Structure formats: structure tokens, C-alpha cells
Amino acid sequence: MIRFSERVPETIRFERGRLAFLxxxxxxxxxxxxxxxxxxxxxxAIRTLAVRGAPAIGIAAAYALALSVRDVPAERRxxxxxxxxxxxKGSRPTAVNLAAAVDRLLAxxxxxxxxxxxxxxxxxxxxxxxxxxxxxxxxxxxxPDANVLTHCNAGAxxxxxxxxxxxxxxxxxxxxRKFHVWVDETRPLLQGARLTAWELAxxxxxxxxxxxxxxxxxxxxxxxxxxxxxxxxxxxNGDTANKIGTLGLAVLAQHFKVPFYxxxxxxxxxxxxxxxxxxxxxxxxxxxxxxxxxAAVNVYNPAFDVTPxxxxxxxxxDQGLITAPDQDRLLRTFRRQ
Amino acid sequence: MIRFSERVPETIRFERGRLAFLxxxxxxxxxxxxxxxxxxxxxxAIRTLAVRGAPAIGIAAAYALALSVRDVPAERRxxxxxxxxxxxKGSRPTAVNLAAAVDRLLAxxxxxxxxxxxxxxxxxxxxxxxxxxxxxxxxxxxxPDANVLTHCNAGAxxxxxxxxxxxxxxxxxxxxRKFHVWVDETRPLLQGARLTAWELAxxxxxxxxxxxxxxxxxxxxxxxxxxxxxxxxxxxNGDTANKIGTLGLAVLAQHFKVPFYxxxxxxxxxxxxxxxxxxxxxxxxxxxxxxxxxAAVNVYNPAFDVTPxxxxxxxxxDQGLITAPDQDRLLRTFRRQ
Numbered sequence: 001m002i003r004f005s006e007r008v009p010e011t012i013r014f015e016r017g018r019l020a021f022l023x024x025x026x027x028x029x030x031x032x033x034x035x036x037x038x039x040x041x042x043x044x045a046i047r048t049l050a051v052r053g054a055p056a057i058g059i060a061a062a063y064a065l066a067l068s069v070r071d072v073p074a075e076r077r078x079x080x081x082x083x084x085x086x087x088x089k090g091s092r093p094t095a096v097n098l099a100a101a102v103d104r105l106l107a108x109x110x111x112x113x114x115x116x117x118x119x120x121x122x123x124x125x126x127x128x129x130x131x132x133x134x135x136x137x138x139x140x141x142x143x144p145d146a147n148v149l150t151h152c153n154a155g156a157x158x159x160x161x162x163x164x165x166x167x168x169x170x171x172x173x174x175x176x177r178k179f180h181v182w183v184d185e186t187r188p189l190l191q192g193a194r195l196t197a198w199e200l201a202x203x204x205x206x207x208x209x210x211x212x213x214x215x216x217x218x219x220x221x222x223x224x225x226x227x228x229x230x231x232x233x234x235x236x237n238g239d240t241a242n243k244i245g246t247l248g249l250a251v252l253a254q255h256f257k258v259p260f261y262x263x264x265x266x267x268x269x270x271x272x273x274x275x276x277x278x279x280x281x282x283x284x285x286x287x288x289x290x291x292x293x294x295a296a297v298n299v300y301n302p303a304f305d306v307t308p309x310x311x312x313x314x315x316x317x318d319q320g321l322i323t324a325p326d327q328d329r330l331l332r333t334f335r336r337q
Numbered sequence: 338m339i340r341f342s343e344r345v346p347e348t349i350r351f352e353r354g355r356l357a358f359l360x361x362x363x364x365x366x367x368x369x370x371x372x373x374x375x376x377x378x379x380x381x382a383i384r385t386l387a388v389r390g391a392p393a394i395g396i397a398a399a400y401a402l403a404l405s406v407r408d409v410p411a412e413r414r415x416x417x418x419x420x421x422x423x424x425x426k427g428s429r430p431t432a433v434n435l436a437a438a439v440d441r442l443l444a445x446x447x448x449x450x451x452x453x454x455x456x457x458x459x460x461x462x463x464x465x466x467x468x469x470x471x472x473x474x475x476x477x478x479x480x481p482d483a484n485v486l487t488h489c490n491a492g493a494x495x496x497x498x499x500x501x502x503x504x505x506x507x508x509x510x511x512x513x514r515k516f517h518v519w520v521d522e523t524r525p526l527l528q529g530a531r532l533t534a535w536e537l538a539x540x541x542x543x544x545x546x547x548x549x550x551x552x553x554x555x556x557x558x559x560x561x562x563x564x565x566x567x568x569x570x571x572x573x574n575g576d577t578a579n580k581i582g583t584l585g586l587a588v589l590a591q592h593f594k595v596p597f598y599x600x601x602x603x604x605x606x607x608x609x610x611x612x613x614x615x616x617x618x619x620x621x622x623x624x625x626x627x628x629x630x631x632a633a634v635n636v637y638n639p640a641f642d643v644t645p646x647x648x649x650x651x652x653x654x655d656q657g658l659i660t661a662p663d664q665d666r667l668l669r670t671f672r673r674q
Contacts, residue, residue, distance in 0.1 A: 027632075028630075028631070028632035028633070182637075183634075184550075185524065185626070185631070186550075187522065187524065187548040187549060187550070188548055190630050190631065193626075193627075193628075193630060193631035193632065194630050194631060194632065197631065197632040197634045198632035198634075201632055201633075201634045206635075207634045207635065208634065208635040208636065208637050209626060209627070209631060209632070209634050209635065209636045209637075210626075210636070210637050210638075211524040211525055211549070211581065211582075211626060211638070212524060212548070212549045212550040213521075213524070213549040213550065213581060213582030213585050213586075214581055214582075214637065214639060215585065216582075216584040216585030216588055216642065217581065217584055217585075217618075217639060217642035217643075218637075220584060220642070220643075244548065244550060244551055244554065245548075245550030245551075245553075247553040247554055247557060248550050248552065248553030248554075248585065248589060249550075251553055251588065251589055251592045251593075252585060252588055252589075254592075255588045255591075255592065256588075281554075289522070289530075289546060289547075289548060290530075290546070291530075293365075293527050293530060293531050294365070294522070294527065294530035294531060294534065294546060295364075295365035295530065295531065295534040295535035295538055295546070296365070296538075297520075297534045297535075297538045297544045297545065297546050298543075298544065298545040298546065299545065299546045299547070300519075300545050300546075300547050300551065301547075301548070302551060302554060305551075305553060305554035305557070306554075306557075
């Protein structure tokens, strides 16, 4: 397995028995690790999005839960563990990875603190390994002198270690390959500008920030060779839900004949969702869009859009690269998990 | 000619001998008319973008110049007029309309204050008439219950009266037609969010603000029936330069089979520019993009992009509607000016 670079920012640190989360609310102005001493600290960090990204939240919760019963006497430990688990699950009720990670610890046969902590570390290691495998399968796509576009943050900050969409970039960079990454701002919450641009630049990758509607002109000028995005859910037929703006990039990529890849772990594939139209799109509040500079008008603020599989050149997964994706290939590849 | 609605915001007011500019820097938080008492006031307003948009700047300068010699004795008037004209031209040296408007007053046979002022009013009236003709030719495109997307600000605030891209909307609204307008933010300077959303909403039009990368998902859902944008320059073959983001919208419109129109006065057509690739794109500073929320990285901030004529359904001009535009049709129509 590929070792985690010192220079790629770590979302979650567990060293010498101490847990700390990189406080993403303060990025990029301040790189601050919040030391998590209590369960309340962890719940507060998850609730306020100091730590974010579904896999990262799961790992954070597992560590926090294991540590929270370290000093609890054996006879009360399981009861306390269940109570703490409920509180953690309540901190972000819709986060599936959080509940899954917590349940994984609860389901263990013995609740010895050392074993709980080892399981949290194993979860963390699995996530790193998943990222590294995505990186290895995707790395050949990053040709020397390539110009790569990514969108939003499917990076180290959202997951662990290398991220998903960013994993091929980190590995290609580590291999000494020269390339350049365009990062779009990703309005309204600016995850591209705040997080992706920062984490790639921190790792020493050549990054340029652009506004969300600049890619068309770059593609027209032949200045984008490849698009890699993450995803929140892949439907059975391959239609892919991701951060709003992804569909537009996929349409542009097809028009300008630029390969368009989706990077994701096999766990993102959901065979119970037949196709993209079955995915319900979360609409968020107007306050995210309206700043002091916007008129007081109606706002439509969808968080995601759905890219049909026919616009996707391939999926970069921890189980392999799936090009010319169709349902059979997706089912075959993802079932290996 | 169609009368200017009371409810569409006026960029430039000249009433009872007094000149005032709507201070666009304060929009939408504050609707403040800056009374222009001196030539210095006018120069300051133009220089600091309190008044902006090429045609609006030309009109503003003509009024300011005419008023600036009102109390100057006849024997010194022409000399002072020329001195003031030079100062005005220096306030935004690259604004072609400004120089043209000032030169038009200088070229008059007599420099009587009343005649200069009448010429400034005529310039203003011509601009209003141009907008109204664009509005009339474009109005049939705004079908009942249509969902129209516009980009940036080619509105009343940039021109005079009804704007260009917005003129068909204002006239359709006045005719009692029901429709809805999507306005994108237009990063980085947010002219859509600050100006277009405000001016349309002020006029009573049903407006919804969206982030710049939302249109693809709206088009995929059949929620955009028509796109209308303005333009800074139309090349001889019909390729069109406009605010960055326009090209992407045109590609999406073609993909999702949504009509894509460019609204402009015939004066925007430049037969001396053979095609889009001849247009030099202004790149602006990183500071417009980097806020406190963005990482300190490289920024590429182009102000415009070029949309090839084959992606344009038609031009809505003050000389008529040009559909299936080709060079011959463009030359025939625009030469009537």
C-alpha cells in the first residue's frame, strides 16, 4: 500500500492516543487541528462541519466512540457505548457512513477499549487503502503535461488520505509527473476555492483557481485534457449524482471531446437506485447564495445534479477502471467488493 | 416609441435641468441617485463605476459635458468644452461610447449650452429607442409561461431604459404576459446577482437567482425555454464575444435543444473583426476571484469568452430579428444602420 504523504493534509489525526480533526471551517485562512478530548468535542466538530465528507465523518465518529469509553469501568462499558453511539448518530442524522461506522463498533463481540480503537484504526486504514487503489487505477490517466479539471472537493479533506477524485493527482505528483489542475470555485459554498485548491497546492501540485463558468472557454481553447469528479451516488445504470455543476461539465466535456471520469469507491454504487431520475435532489437554503451583494429575490439552490451515464467516459474505482460503462460492467466490477 | 416604465430603474436621470446617476456600486443594498453638480462629480462617477455599461457612460458624459459649460461665457466656451472633453475621455480611456458621445458634441457647429444639452438628450433618446426596438423584435420570443435564462447584466442599468437582453422581458411584462426569469450570479463580480436580479425584480418580473453552474440541471429538467444574453462585440461571421460563461450556456443550450439568442444594437456588429478567434480576451486580476474564502493560489480570470455563430439561434437587434444567422444576413441587416 502507498504511504500517506506528509504534505497531503490529513483530515483526522490519531497519534500517541490523541485524536485531532483539521478544522475545515477555518480553511484556508488557518490550518488548525482541533484536539478532541471528549465526546462532546467530537459531536460539536461533526455538527458544525469542522469535519465533513461522509467517509471522514464515519472515521471521526469511530475514533471518538472508542476513546469515549477508555476510562469507563468494564461493567458499564457496553451501556455507555450504546448511549454515546446514539448521541454521535444524532449529530448528523443523514450521514450514512457515520451510522455505519458506529454500528460496526457496537457489533463487535467484545467492547474492550483497545479492540474498539483498533477497529477505528482499521476503518481509517481501509479508507486510506480505498483512496490509494483509486489513485493507482486512475494515475495512468494523468499524462505528462496534462491539464486536469476537478470540481468541488472530493479530496483528502472529504475522505481520508488521498481523496477520491484527487487520488490519481496525488499519486501522479508523487511519481514526479508534471501536470496542472484547474479547480473551480464551486458556488455557493466554495469547496473548490476553499478546500480543493488549498489541499492540492499544499501538496505541491500546480493549481489554478477559476470561476465556475470558465471551463467552456478553456475546453474550447484545448486547455483541459481530462475532467475528474467525485460522486455521492451511482445508480444501477451508471447515472451519477454529484455536486451541482457536474452535469454541465459533462455536457461541455462531450461537446469539446474531453474525457470525463468519475472517481468513487465501490460502496458508492447503489444497485437499488435504478437510474438517475430516481435520485431525489436536495435543495438547500437561499442564505447560502444571497450575500450582501445579491438582491433580495427568490433563490433556487440545488445541492446536486445527475449526470447520465452516456456522458461519462469511465469510473475510477477501488476495484478497477471501468471505461465505456454500462450496467453489466458496473454490476460485475462493483460486486467484487 | 414605447414609453419608459416608471418601474424599470433609470440609470441616468435628467429632470428640470438636474443630472443624477443611479449609484450602481451601492446596489442592491441601497438605491441612491448621485446628483451630479460638477464635471468633477461626473468624472468621479464614471471612474469609480458608479455609472457603468458602455452606452450609459456615453450618455452620462454627454450630459455632463453639456452642463459643464452652461455658465461659461460665450467667448471661452469652445476652449473650455474641449478641455472638459479631454478630462472626460480620460476617466475611462477604453470606453469607445464615451469618446464617441463627447466627440459628437464637440463636432456640433455651435456650442450654445441649450443645443449641447439638446444633443445629449437626443443621444439618450436614441439609446432608449434602440432598446425599445430590440424589445419589440424580441418580445414574440417570450411565450406565455416561458422560463427565460439571462446572464450577467445587459439590462437597463448597463444601457438606458429597457436594456438589450432585458428589453424583450420588460415589454412582454408590460404587455401582461406571465413568464419567469432565471438570473445567474455571474461570478466574480456578481452582475447578475447584484444588478440584473434587482432591476428585473424592481420592475415586477418574476425572478429566481441561481448559481452559475445550475443551468445544466434546469435545462435537463425542461425548466429553461429560452436563453437571451447581451454581447460586447459581434464579429463579421457572427461569432460573439460576451461575459465569461456565455459560451458554456450556448453549448448547454444546443445539447438540451434550448433556443439561444443574443440581443444587441447594430452598432455592436464589427465587420472589421473577421471571426471570434480575432477577438482578444481581457484577463482581469486575481483579486476579483480570491476572497477571504479562497486559498492563496494562482487564478485565471478571463472577463469574456467567444461563442461561435453555429451555437447561436438568432440575434435580436434594433434592425430586426436575425435567425439562422450567417455572414450575409448579418451584413445585410446590420448595414441598414
